[in-house]
Amino acid sequence: MSATRVQQRDAIPLAPSGPGWLEPVRRAAGALFARTGFPTQRDEEWRFTPVGPIATVAWQRSPTTPGAADRTALAAFRFGQPEWFTLVFVDGVFSEELTTIGPLPRGARVGSLRAALEEGGDLLRDHLTRHAPTDASGFTALNTASFTDGGLVYVPAGADLDRPVHLIFVTTSAAADAALHLRNLLVVERGARANVIESYVTLAPGTRYLANLVTEVSVAAGSWLEHTRIQRESERAYHIALTHVDQHRDSHYRSFSMALGGALARHNLHARLNDENVETLLYGLYLTRGEQTADSHTAIYHDHPNCRSWEVYKGILTDRSRAVFNGKVFVKPEAQKTDAKQTNRNLLLSDTAKVDTKPQLEIFADDVKCTHGATVGRLDDVALFYARSRGIGAEAARRLLIYAFAAEVIDEVALEPVRLELDRLVLERLGTVG
Amino acid sequence: MTMLDIQDLRATAGDAEILKGISLTINAGEVHAVMGPNGSGKSTLAQVLAGHPSYTVTGGSVTFMGNDLLDMEPEERARAGLFLAFQYPVEIPGVTNAYFLRAAYNEIRKARGEEEVDPMDFLDVLEAKLKIVEWGPEIMSRAVNAGFSGGEKKRNEILQLALLEPRLAVLDETDSGLDIDALRIVAGGVNKLRSTGRSFIVVTHYQRMLNYIVPDHVHVLAGGRIVKSGDKALAHELEARGYEWVEALHGVPA
Numbered sequence: 001m002s003a004t005r006v007q008q009r010d011a012i013p014l015a016p017s018g019p020g021w022l023e024p025v026r027r028a029a030g031a032l033f034a035r036t037g038f039p040t041q042r043d044e045e046w047r048f049t050p051v052g053p054i055a056t057v058a059w060q061r062s063p064t065t066p067g068a069a070d071r072t073a074l075a076a077f078r079f080g081q082p083e084w085f086t087l088v089f090v091d092g093v094f095s096e097e098l099t100t101i102g103p104l105p106r107g108a109r110v111g112s113l114r115a116a117l118e119e120g121g122d123l124l125r126d127h128l129t130r131h132a133p134t135d136a137s138g139f140t141a142l143n144t145a146s147f148t149d150g151g152l153v154y155v156p157a158g159a160d161l162d163r164p165v166h167l168i169f170v171t172t173s174a175a176a177d178a179a180l181h182l183r184n185l186l187v188v189e190r191g192a193r194a195n196v197i198e199s200y201v202t203l204a205p206g207t208r209y210l211a212n213l214v215t216e217v218s219v220a221a222g223s224w225l226e227h228t229r230i231q232r233e234s235e236r237a238y239h240i241a242l243t244h245v246d247q248h249r250d251s252h253y254r255s256f257s258m259a260l261g262g263a264l265a266r267h268n269l270h271a272r273l274n275d276e277n278v279e280t281l282l283y284g285l286y287l288t289r290g291e292q293t294a295d296s297h298t299a300i301y302h303d304h305p306n307c308r309s310w311e312v313y314k315g316i317l318t319d320r321s322r323a324v325f326n327g328k329v330f331v332k333p334e335a336q337k338t339d340a341k342q343t344n345r346n347l348l349l350s351d352t353a354k355v356d357t358k359p360q361l362e363i364f365a366d367d368v369k370c371t372h373g374a375t376v377g378r379l380d381d382v383a384l385f386y387a388r389s390r391g392i393g394a395e396a397a398r399r400l401l402i403y404a405f406a407a408e409v410i411d412e413v414a415l416e417p418v419r420l421e422l423d424r425l426v427l428e429r430l431g432t433v434g
Numbered sequence: 435m436t437m438l439d440i441q442d443l444r445a446t447a448g449d450a451e452i453l454k455g456i457s458l459t460i461n462a463g464e465v466h467a468v469m470g471p472n473g474s475g476k477s478t479l480a481q482v483l484a485g486h487p488s489y490t491v492t493g494g495s496v497t498f499m500g501n502d503l504l505d506m507e508p509e510e511r512a513r514a515g516l517f518l519a520f521q522y523p524v525e526i527p528g529v530t531n532a533y534f535l536r537a538a539y540n541e542i543r544k545a546r547g548e549e550e551v552d553p554m555d556f557l558d559v560l561e562a563k564l565k566i567v568e569w570g571p572e573i574m575s576r577a578v579n580a581g582f583s584g585g586e587k588k589r590n591e592i593l594q595l596a597l598l599e600p601r602l603a604v605l606d607e608t609d610s611g612l613d614i615d616a617l618r619i620v621a622g623g624v625n626k627l628r629s630t631g632r633s634f635i636v637v638t639h640y641q642r643m644l645n646y647i648v649p650d651h652v653h654v655l656a657g658g659r660i661v662k663s664g665d666k667a668l669a670h671e672l673e674a675r676g677y678e679w680v681e682a683l684h685g686v687p688a
Contacts, residue, residue, distance in 0.1 A: 381488075
């Protein structure tokens with residue numbers, strides 16, 4: 001057995017005790033991972049993603065005693081909204097102390113997945129591991145076998161969480177060389193509404209760790225979910241995530257996914273449109289610098305007629321950084337009247353940054369409206385000249401245009417405190433680009 | 435007072451020489467129309483004055499209020515009081531008109547040694563300026579020129595002119611693509627901004643706009659040179675006889 005394989009098997013932490021139905025799922029996932037291991041760049045789905053180094057590290061189990069994080073340190077990540085339902089996980093461990101959950105509508109649940117697993121009940125059996133396919137990749141299999149905790153958000157039929165739920169996953173230096181496997185479950189029942197934010201942040205910017213995440217999302221008939229994801233991991237971290245969304249009739253799902261951190265960050269976002277008249281909106285923004293790689297893989301499955309999907313991902317790259325975008329749209333023969341639009345635009349600020357972008361539309365229905373477009377370009381000289389001709393200095397004009405490029409997607413974030421914070425993050429990053 | 439003094443100005447775009455020796459002097463308060471057929475170099479002249487990166491100046495001099503204009507960066511020219519109303523104003527999705535105009539306004543104020551204004555005070559400044567182009571405040575929350583009609587884009591240029599209060603404004607085919615109502619508003623805006631201390635260069639293909647903005651001098655460009663100068667009567671003569679007449683007169687191939 002190769003050293004790598006041994007290390008991979010060692011990477012599987014002990015699963016927490018859970019209900020009986022989960023045990024075989026976890027065992028099967030563990031067996032699958034033991035067979036396949038991590039993907040490599042020889043796998044078509046990971047061709048442009050330098051995942052190789054992940055398999056060479058002897059990852060430790062996540063620390064049972066998390067590092068120090070207090071309210072003061074976390075205040076920077078909370079959008080100035082102390083009253084929002086905020087769940088905090090430090091180095092993968094749920095922190096009761098840092099968590100704020102106010103009064104919930106009857107039947108709603110917002111809390112730690114681990115606690116819910118210990119309690120048991122039908123909710124988890126119906127949804128947990130039922131949405132994200134275990135074989136989506138070696139990472140997903142490993143997550144299914146190993147997840148220790150995560151956020152659970154359950155909104156019962158007809159309910160409206162009157163404030164956003166914010167899941168904060170923060171790392172400290174105690175996470176050095178650890179692999180964190182976390183699973184979130186978001187269930188929005190018939191006619192319900194929710195607003196959920198996932199933040200992946202760090203208090204130890206130079207720390208190396210592996211964050212292996214799966215978020216399962218169920219958006220029931222007539223329900224509405226606004227889902228924001230902000231990835232600001234350590235720039236030495238590996239962040240591999242799958243968000244799998246199952247949508248039902250007349251539902252609305254909107255995602256905004258922002259990637260700023262990680263040495264390598266990969267986000268797979270899969271939306272399955274399981275019935276008619278579904279709306280799916282996916283927005284993304286990635287900013288890379290240094291040697292970072294940001295990879296966004298999205299897949300939208302149009303399995304039924306009369307659905308609309310709209311996707312806009314934008315990237316701003318500098319230094320020697322890289323970005324990968326792959327956007328799949330599958331339209332089944334019966335999915336007539338599908339309206340799908342996909343756009344990926346990239347702005348290169350250095351000669352050494354590189355983008356691999358691949359729109360991939362597979363359309364088997366004939367009465368559809370499907371378009372896609374991908375661009376990779378530099379700042380427009382004429383636009384720069386326009387701003388400068390109004391008295392704005394060359395450097396300020398440059399920053400203005402880069403900001404404008406990002407703002408076009410940030411403007412899609414409906415929650416104002418989040419939008420303002422994302423604006424600030426972009427401006428802060430622009431202060432450092434060359 | 436001499437506002438602008440152009441002497442034997444030559445400029446190229448790529449390998450092609452577009453301006454082949456232009457000389458023109460403009461005094462404070464004067465309005466000069468620069469007319470000419472397509473490809474005569476009239477828009478190039480406007481853009482070269484503002485420092486457009488697509489053109490290289492290969493000879494001659496331009497003195498703006500006593501300073502060497504060609505030695506200045508585009509933003510320095512703007513801060514010194516030069517304004518170009520673009521023929522094709524640039525769309526900047528993602529930045530509101532209010533943000534962009536305030537950024538420009540504050541840069542120009544800083545250059546004049548004046549205090550910057552905050553967003554609230556800026557709204558007060560804008561109110562009067564918007565009246566000049568017969569606009570309400572709604573336009574300020576839209577992204578700069580993004581999705582604007584041709585007429586709205588040109589009005590936005592004149593709004594910026596009104597706001598930045600330049601000493602010399604160069605209007606590059608501001609009339610192109612305008613219907614009669616938009617033309618009346620745009621030209622009316624320009625007329626309200628005429629003053630003894632401010633000069634204009636009005637670049638246009640057609641005499642039409644000069645019915646509204648009456649020039650003191652008219653110059654005809656052909657083949658990268660000024661081939662004829664006169665007063666407003668020259669514009670009417672061009673309208674009646676066409677550009678072939680001047681081109682033939684000066685041996686410029688059509």
